[in-house]
Amino acid sequence: MKLDSIIFDLDGTLWDSTAEVVRSFNKTLSKYSEVKEKLTIDDIKGIMGFTIEDISLKFFPYLNKKKGLEIIKKCCEEECGYLENRGGILYPRVEENLKRLAATHKLFIVSNCQCGYIEAFFKAHGLSKYFIDYENPGRTGLLKGENIKLIIDRNNLKSPIYVGDTKGDLKAARFASIPFIYARYGFGEVKDYDYVVDKFEEVYEIVMS
CATH class of the missing domain: 1.10.150 (DNA polymerase; domain 1)
Incomplete structure:
Protein backbone atom coordinates (compact mmCIF):
# COMPACT_ATOMS: atom_id res chain seq x y z
CA MET A 1 0.00 0.00 0.00
CA GLY A 87 -1.09 9.46 32.02
CA GLY A 88 -3.27 6.66 30.72
CA ILE A 89 -2.75 3.08 29.61
CA LEU A 90 -0.97 2.82 26.28
CA TYR A 91 -2.10 -0.12 24.21
CA PRO A 92 0.55 -2.86 23.91
CA ARG A 93 3.60 -1.99 21.81
CA VAL A 94 2.28 1.48 20.88
CA GLU A 95 5.55 3.38 21.26
CA GLU A 96 7.61 0.67 19.62
CA ASN A 97 5.37 0.68 16.58
CA LEU A 98 4.94 4.46 16.42
CA LYS A 99 8.72 4.63 16.15
CA ARG A 100 8.69 2.09 13.31
CA LEU A 101 5.85 3.88 11.50
CA ALA A 102 7.42 7.33 11.92
CA ALA A 103 10.52 6.10 10.11
CA THR A 104 8.53 5.62 6.89
CA HIS A 105 5.35 7.72 7.23
CA LYS A 106 4.25 11.09 8.57
CA LEU A 107 2.11 10.61 11.69
CA PHE A 108 -0.76 12.78 12.96
CA ILE A 109 -3.56 12.76 15.54
CA VAL A 110 -7.12 14.01 15.06
CA SER A 111 -9.35 13.49 18.09
CA ASN A 112 -12.72 14.81 19.28
CA CYS A 113 -11.32 16.43 22.40
CA GLN A 114 -10.69 19.76 24.05
CA CYS A 115 -7.53 21.82 23.78
CA GLY A 116 -4.85 20.39 26.02
CA TYR A 117 -5.94 16.74 25.88
CA ILE A 118 -3.62 15.61 23.09
CA GLU A 119 -0.86 17.68 24.66
CA ALA A 120 -1.48 15.84 27.97
CA PHE A 121 -1.10 12.53 26.13
CA PHE A 122 2.20 13.73 24.66
CA LYS A 123 3.56 15.05 27.96
CA ALA A 124 2.56 12.03 30.04
CA HIS A 125 4.14 9.50 27.71
CA GLY A 126 6.80 11.45 25.79
CA LEU A 127 5.38 10.62 22.37
CA SER A 128 5.22 14.04 20.66
CA LYS A 129 8.48 13.29 18.82
CA TYR A 130 6.67 10.81 16.57
CA PHE A 131 3.96 13.20 15.36
CA ILE A 132 4.12 16.02 12.81
CA ASP A 133 0.83 17.75 13.65
CA TYR A 134 -2.49 17.25 15.45
CA GLU A 135 -5.95 18.77 15.62
CA ASN A 136 -9.14 18.80 17.69
CA PRO A 137 -12.51 20.59 17.76
CA GLY A 138 -11.55 22.40 20.97
CA ARG A 139 -9.10 24.42 18.89
CA THR A 140 -10.92 24.66 15.56
CA GLY A 141 -14.62 24.25 16.35
CA LEU A 142 -14.79 21.79 13.45
CA LEU A 143 -16.13 18.25 13.25
CA LYS A 144 -13.65 15.36 13.14
CA GLY A 145 -13.96 14.84 9.39
CA GLU A 146 -13.32 18.52 8.80
CA ASN A 147 -10.29 18.40 11.09
CA ILE A 148 -8.93 15.44 9.16
CA LYS A 149 -9.28 17.43 5.95
CA LEU A 150 -7.59 20.38 7.66
CA ILE A 151 -4.62 18.20 8.59
CA ILE A 152 -4.46 16.83 5.05
CA ASP A 153 -4.52 20.29 3.48
CA ARG A 154 -2.20 21.93 6.02
CA ASN A 155 0.45 19.24 5.58
CA ASN A 156 -0.03 18.69 1.84
CA LEU A 157 -0.75 14.98 2.32
CA LYS A 158 -1.27 12.97 -0.85
CA SER A 159 -2.20 9.50 0.41
CA PRO A 160 -3.24 9.38 4.09
CA ILE A 161 -5.18 6.74 6.03
CA TYR A 162 -7.16 7.14 9.26
CA VAL A 163 -7.04 4.73 12.22
CA GLY A 164 -9.87 4.77 14.75
CA ASP A 165 -12.25 2.65 16.78
CA THR A 166 -15.77 4.10 16.48
CA LYS A 167 -18.53 4.71 13.95
CA GLY A 168 -17.75 8.41 14.30
CA ASP A 169 -14.20 7.70 13.19
CA LEU A 170 -15.47 5.79 10.17
CA LYS A 171 -17.84 8.66 9.31
CA ALA A 172 -14.98 11.16 9.62
CA ALA A 173 -12.71 9.13 7.34
CA ARG A 174 -15.47 8.78 4.77
CA PHE A 175 -16.11 12.54 4.95
CA ALA A 176 -12.43 13.16 4.24
CA SER A 177 -12.48 10.52 1.46
CA ILE A 178 -9.61 8.50 2.88
CA PRO A 179 -9.34 4.79 3.82
CA PHE A 180 -10.22 3.66 7.33
CA ILE A 181 -8.50 1.13 9.59
CA TYR A 182 -10.82 -0.10 12.34
CA ALA A 183 -9.07 -0.65 15.68
CA ARG A 184 -11.31 -3.45 16.90
CA TYR A 185 -9.52 -3.60 20.26
CA GLY A 186 -10.89 -0.13 21.16
CA PHE A 187 -14.24 1.08 22.49
CA GLY A 188 -16.58 1.05 19.50
CA GLU A 189 -18.27 -1.43 17.20
CA VAL A 190 -17.86 -0.76 13.50
CA LYS A 191 -19.14 -2.98 10.71
CA ASP A 192 -17.94 -1.05 7.66
CA TYR A 193 -14.20 -0.50 7.22
CA ASP A 194 -11.38 -0.88 4.71
CA TYR A 195 -9.02 -2.72 7.07
CA VAL A 196 -9.30 -4.06 10.61
CA VAL A 197 -6.71 -4.67 13.34
CA ASP A 198 -7.02 -6.52 16.65
CA LYS A 199 -3.65 -5.28 17.94
CA PHE A 200 -1.97 -1.92 17.42
CA GLU A 201 1.12 -3.55 15.92
CA GLU A 202 -1.01 -4.84 13.03
CA VAL A 203 -1.29 -1.25 11.73
CA TYR A 204 2.36 -1.48 10.71
CA GLU A 205 1.72 -4.71 8.83
CA ILE A 206 -1.17 -3.14 6.89
CA VAL A 207 0.51 0.11 5.90
CA MET A 208 3.73 -1.66 4.89
CA SER A 209 1.96 -4.29 2.77
Whole structure:
Protein backbone atom coordinates (compact mmCIF):
# COMPACT_ATOMS: atom_id res chain seq x y z
CA MET A 1 0.00 0.00 0.00
CA LYS A 2 1.45 3.36 -1.02
CA LEU A 3 0.70 5.78 1.82
CA ASP A 4 2.56 8.90 2.80
CA SER A 5 0.85 9.41 6.16
CA ILE A 6 -1.22 7.93 8.98
CA ILE A 7 -3.74 9.93 11.00
CA PHE A 8 -4.72 8.42 14.34
CA ASP A 9 -7.67 8.81 16.63
CA LEU A 10 -6.51 8.90 20.28
CA ASP A 11 -8.94 7.31 22.75
CA GLY A 12 -9.46 3.62 22.06
CA THR A 13 -6.73 3.70 19.41
CA LEU A 14 -3.47 4.80 21.05
CA TRP A 15 -4.43 4.74 24.73
CA ASP A 16 -7.14 4.01 27.29
CA SER A 17 -7.40 6.91 29.72
CA THR A 18 -10.84 6.00 31.12
CA ALA A 19 -9.74 5.00 34.64
CA GLU A 20 -7.92 8.29 35.20
CA VAL A 21 -10.57 10.37 33.44
CA VAL A 22 -13.35 9.02 35.67
CA ARG A 23 -11.29 9.86 38.77
CA SER A 24 -10.63 13.37 37.50
CA PHE A 25 -14.24 13.98 36.43
CA ASN A 26 -15.69 12.77 39.73
CA LYS A 27 -13.27 14.96 41.66
CA THR A 28 -14.55 17.98 39.70
CA LEU A 29 -18.21 16.92 39.87
CA SER A 30 -18.03 16.70 43.67
CA LYS A 31 -17.90 20.51 43.65
CA TYR A 32 -21.37 20.77 42.07
CA SER A 33 -24.35 20.04 44.33
CA GLU A 34 -26.69 19.81 41.34
CA VAL A 35 -24.90 16.73 39.95
CA LYS A 36 -26.81 13.68 41.14
CA GLU A 37 -24.49 10.73 40.60
CA LYS A 38 -20.84 9.82 40.26
CA LEU A 39 -19.63 8.59 36.90
CA THR A 40 -18.33 5.10 36.20
CA ILE A 41 -15.67 3.80 33.81
CA ASP A 42 -18.46 2.49 31.58
CA ASP A 43 -19.94 6.00 31.47
CA ILE A 44 -16.61 7.36 30.26
CA LYS A 45 -16.14 4.56 27.71
CA GLY A 46 -19.60 5.33 26.38
CA ILE A 47 -18.71 8.91 25.43
CA MET A 48 -15.31 8.37 23.84
CA GLY A 49 -15.32 10.21 20.53
CA PHE A 50 -18.28 12.42 21.50
CA THR A 51 -18.16 16.18 21.22
CA ILE A 52 -18.21 18.16 24.46
CA GLU A 53 -21.80 19.24 23.78
CA ASP A 54 -22.96 15.64 23.34
CA ILE A 55 -21.12 14.56 26.51
CA SER A 56 -22.92 17.28 28.46
CA LEU A 57 -26.33 16.16 27.19
CA LYS A 58 -25.62 12.50 27.95
CA PHE A 59 -24.33 13.03 31.49
CA PHE A 60 -26.61 15.87 32.60
CA PRO A 61 -29.98 15.55 30.80
CA TYR A 62 -31.67 16.93 33.94
CA LEU A 63 -29.74 20.22 33.81
CA ASN A 64 -30.28 23.12 31.44
CA LYS A 65 -27.86 23.03 28.52
CA LYS A 66 -25.87 26.06 29.63
CA LYS A 67 -25.20 24.69 33.11
CA GLY A 68 -24.43 21.19 31.84
CA LEU A 69 -21.93 22.56 29.35
CA GLU A 70 -20.33 24.76 32.01
CA ILE A 71 -19.79 21.73 34.25
CA ILE A 72 -18.42 19.45 31.55
CA LYS A 73 -16.04 22.17 30.35
CA LYS A 74 -14.69 22.47 33.88
CA CYS A 75 -14.29 18.68 34.02
CA CYS A 76 -12.33 18.72 30.78
CA GLU A 77 -10.20 21.67 31.87
CA GLU A 78 -9.11 19.95 35.09
CA GLU A 79 -8.81 16.58 33.34
CA CYS A 80 -5.89 17.73 31.16
CA GLY A 81 -3.70 18.71 34.10
CA TYR A 82 -4.58 15.45 35.83
CA LEU A 83 -3.67 13.36 32.78
CA GLU A 84 -0.37 15.19 32.25
CA ASN A 85 0.74 13.83 35.60
CA ARG A 86 -1.02 10.47 35.68
CA GLY A 87 -1.09 9.46 32.02
CA GLY A 88 -3.27 6.66 30.72
CA ILE A 89 -2.75 3.08 29.61
CA LEU A 90 -0.97 2.82 26.28
CA TYR A 91 -2.10 -0.12 24.21
CA PRO A 92 0.55 -2.86 23.91
CA ARG A 93 3.60 -1.99 21.81
CA VAL A 94 2.28 1.48 20.88
CA GLU A 95 5.55 3.38 21.26
CA GLU A 96 7.61 0.67 19.62
CA ASN A 97 5.37 0.68 16.58
CA LEU A 98 4.94 4.46 16.42
CA LYS A 99 8.72 4.63 16.15
CA ARG A 100 8.69 2.09 13.31
CA LEU A 101 5.85 3.88 11.50
CA ALA A 102 7.42 7.33 11.92
CA ALA A 103 10.52 6.10 10.11
CA THR A 104 8.53 5.62 6.89
CA HIS A 105 5.35 7.72 7.23
CA LYS A 106 4.25 11.09 8.57
CA LEU A 107 2.11 10.61 11.69
CA PHE A 108 -0.76 12.78 12.96
CA ILE A 109 -3.56 12.76 15.54
CA VAL A 110 -7.12 14.01 15.06
CA SER A 111 -9.35 13.49 18.09
CA ASN A 112 -12.72 14.81 19.28
CA CYS A 113 -11.32 16.43 22.40
CA GLN A 114 -10.69 19.76 24.05
CA CYS A 115 -7.53 21.82 23.78
CA GLY A 116 -4.85 20.39 26.02
CA TYR A 117 -5.94 16.74 25.88
CA ILE A 118 -3.62 15.61 23.09
CA GLU A 119 -0.86 17.68 24.66
CA ALA A 120 -1.48 15.84 27.97
CA PHE A 121 -1.10 12.53 26.13
CA PHE A 122 2.20 13.73 24.66
CA LYS A 123 3.56 15.05 27.96
CA ALA A 124 2.56 12.03 30.04
CA HIS A 125 4.14 9.50 27.71
CA GLY A 126 6.80 11.45 25.79
CA LEU A 127 5.38 10.62 22.37
CA SER A 128 5.22 14.04 20.66
CA LYS A 129 8.48 13.29 18.82
CA TYR A 130 6.67 10.81 16.57
CA PHE A 131 3.96 13.20 15.36
CA ILE A 132 4.12 16.02 12.81
CA ASP A 133 0.83 17.75 13.65
CA TYR A 134 -2.49 17.25 15.45
CA GLU A 135 -5.95 18.77 15.62
CA ASN A 136 -9.14 18.80 17.69
CA PRO A 137 -12.51 20.59 17.76
CA GLY A 138 -11.55 22.40 20.97
CA ARG A 139 -9.10 24.42 18.89
CA THR A 140 -10.92 24.66 15.56
CA GLY A 141 -14.62 24.25 16.35
CA LEU A 142 -14.79 21.79 13.45
CA LEU A 143 -16.13 18.25 13.25
CA LYS A 144 -13.65 15.36 13.14
CA GLY A 145 -13.96 14.84 9.39
CA GLU A 146 -13.32 18.52 8.80
CA ASN A 147 -10.29 18.40 11.09
CA ILE A 148 -8.93 15.44 9.16
CA LYS A 149 -9.28 17.43 5.95
CA LEU A 150 -7.59 20.38 7.66
CA ILE A 151 -4.62 18.20 8.59
CA ILE A 152 -4.46 16.83 5.05
CA ASP A 153 -4.52 20.29 3.48
CA ARG A 154 -2.20 21.93 6.02
CA ASN A 155 0.45 19.24 5.58
CA ASN A 156 -0.03 18.69 1.84
CA LEU A 157 -0.75 14.98 2.32
CA LYS A 158 -1.27 12.97 -0.85
CA SER A 159 -2.20 9.50 0.41
CA PRO A 160 -3.24 9.38 4.09
CA ILE A 161 -5.18 6.74 6.03
CA TYR A 162 -7.16 7.14 9.26
CA VAL A 163 -7.04 4.73 12.22
CA GLY A 164 -9.87 4.77 14.75
CA ASP A 165 -12.25 2.65 16.78
CA THR A 166 -15.77 4.10 16.48
CA LYS A 167 -18.53 4.71 13.95
CA GLY A 168 -17.75 8.41 14.30
CA ASP A 169 -14.20 7.70 13.19
CA LEU A 170 -15.47 5.79 10.17
CA LYS A 171 -17.84 8.66 9.31
CA ALA A 172 -14.98 11.16 9.62
CA ALA A 173 -12.71 9.13 7.34
CA ARG A 174 -15.47 8.78 4.77
CA PHE A 175 -16.11 12.54 4.95
CA ALA A 176 -12.43 13.16 4.24
CA SER A 177 -12.48 10.52 1.46
CA ILE A 178 -9.61 8.50 2.88
CA PRO A 179 -9.34 4.79 3.82
CA PHE A 180 -10.22 3.66 7.33
CA ILE A 181 -8.50 1.13 9.59
CA TYR A 182 -10.82 -0.10 12.34
CA ALA A 183 -9.07 -0.65 15.68
CA ARG A 184 -11.31 -3.45 16.90
CA TYR A 185 -9.52 -3.60 20.26
CA GLY A 186 -10.89 -0.13 21.16
CA PHE A 187 -14.24 1.08 22.49
CA GLY A 188 -16.58 1.05 19.50
CA GLU A 189 -18.27 -1.43 17.20
CA VAL A 190 -17.86 -0.76 13.50
CA LYS A 191 -19.14 -2.98 10.71
CA ASP A 192 -17.94 -1.05 7.66
CA TYR A 193 -14.20 -0.50 7.22
CA ASP A 194 -11.38 -0.88 4.71
CA TYR A 195 -9.02 -2.72 7.07
CA VAL A 196 -9.30 -4.06 10.61
CA VAL A 197 -6.71 -4.67 13.34
CA ASP A 198 -7.02 -6.52 16.65
CA LYS A 199 -3.65 -5.28 17.94
CA PHE A 200 -1.97 -1.92 17.42
CA GLU A 201 1.12 -3.55 15.92
CA GLU A 202 -1.01 -4.84 13.03
CA VAL A 203 -1.29 -1.25 11.73
CA TYR A 204 2.36 -1.48 10.71
CA GLU A 205 1.72 -4.71 8.83
CA ILE A 206 -1.17 -3.14 6.89
CA VAL A 207 0.51 0.11 5.90
CA MET A 208 3.73 -1.66 4.89
CA SER A 209 1.96 -4.29 2.77
